[in-house]
Amino acid sequence: MINVALLSKWHVHADDYAHQAKQNENITIKVVWDEIAERGNEWAQKLRVPFEKDLVKVLEDPEIDAVIIDAPTNLHKEIIILAAKHKKHIFTEKVLAITYGDCENIFSVIKENGVKLMVSLPRLTENYYLYAQDVLDKGLLGKLTSIRCRLSHNGAVPYEGHPNGWLPKHFFNKEVCGGGALIDLGAHPIYLTNRLAGSAKAVTARLQKTLGYDVDDNAVVIVEYESGVLGTLETGFLSNGSPFQLELYGTEGTLLIEDQNIRLKSKKLGEGWKVPEQLPEPLAMPLNQWVSDILENTKPTLDENDFLTLTLINQAASLSNEQGRRIEIAQLTTASVEV
Template identity: 70%
Template sequence: MINVALLSKWHVHADDYARQAIENEHLQIRVVWDENIERGIEWAKKMNVPFEQDLMKVLTNPEINAVIVDTPTNLHKEIIMLSAENKKHIFTEKVLAFTLQDCKEIYDVVEKNNVQLMVSLPRLTENYYLYAQQVLDQGMLGKLTSIRCRLAHNGAVPIEGNPNGWLPKHFFNKEECGGGALIDLGAHPIYLTNRLGGPVKAVSARLQQQFNDEVDDNSVAIIEYENGALGLIETGFLSYGGPFQLELYGTEGTLLIEDSKIRIKSRQLNEGWQTPEILPDKLPMPMEQWVNSIISEEVPAITKTDVQGLTLINQACLRSHEQGRRVETAEIMNINLPLKK
């Protein structure tokens, strides 16, 4: 049995991960810690486990094997590195850290201490993504020329009794979150298009602050891939009822995904739009992949490359917005390269 500590209920998905841990036969929640003591005590009561106010007592407890980290993102680096140094396996919410350099430092400690780190990038396990990857790999679209991915909701649209909308107020705290819509909800389009488009050469981004003065709530990024393709990532907290969309265009075909509806047109298929009859099987969810890597040393499908690539694009997009220019990823990947003015 893997004994788990829940570290913070700050993130909106914390309850989801606690539920997944309860449902996993190999995990047992043993203790709760939270930077917000009142919230932590309440959560511990709900979980029917003790609350521990001292983080180091949790991390030095030899009976605790692993931690699920849902702290504010600006605490990720410190807490994840402390967890790794104390030989705890780590599951955490995206993003891992605000900068690529911080990600590299985290992975150095994780690998030195031989613990398993999993960042939750769940859409890489979905059958629609796996089908899109299959179509690309089989050449059914020919040479990929462009990708568009959109994911948005209305979480920041003011509602009666809450001028910030239904998202927690702390999701608009720039210090804690590192940003708004792009770094949070936009993570999914970023890591999906990173996989499908391949290495990124440059980005140009606009992080709009339409309703909120502190973080972006409506954002767009143009991605230039090394293979010559272009990408468009759209996200926001101000859209009601809009579907998830993933579109791939190539010299030989087009793939359109809108929520659960999938259509493909290709020179290699019959005339007109086709709906695939069979989709690939879903992969295990991130938490299950994490557990399998701990128990049987299975190599997860979600990789360090995925995790670092997500932070790389976020970091480049923020720089592009702040400096009003196109940003090449080489500026960030090579910290010794002089930054363009």
């Protein structure tokens, strides 16, 4: 059995992870901590567990084996490193940290203390991603040349009584979040495309503040990959009814995924579009993979490279937007080594 502390209810998915934890027979939620005591106390009462306002006390408790972190993004590095130094296994909402250098510091402490780290990148466990990967691996698209991935919602569109839309107001605080639509919702197109296309070479991005927030609410990122693939990533908080789209284009075929509608055209399969009769079975969700890793040392399908490159593309996109130019990935990784 894994005794878990929930660290903060800041992120909108905190309740989801608490629910997943309660559904997992190998997890017991023992305590809640929150940087805002009132919010944490209310959550703890709802979950019928104690609230502890002192984070160090939580981490010093020998009964606590692991933590689930939904704290503000700018607190991730501090909290994760502190938890690792107290030998607690760590599950955290994306992104791992705001900069590549911070991620490297985190990985160093994680390895030094021998704890298990998992970042929630759930779409890498979904059947459509597994199908796309299988299509690529079988060569049905020939040489992959382009990927377009879009995920947007209307979370920042104002409506009566909600001037910031249905997202919490703190999601528009750049200092706390590290960014806006791209760093949060755009994480999914980034990590999916990274996994399918390989190592990134350069990034060009435009992060719009359409409604005048402190952070981007509409973004497009072009990623050049070492493989020659061009990735076009789109995200935003201003789209009503926008479907999830993942499109792969190659010299021998095309794969189009729009929500649950999937079709494939490949020279190797004859004329016309093919609809898959059956999709692969989804993998275990990241939280459940993390539990299996802790208890059975089962290697997760999500790894350090997925976590690191997500932050890398975000940081490069932010710089590209600020400086109005194309950013070479090597600029960020080399600068980190020099520091």
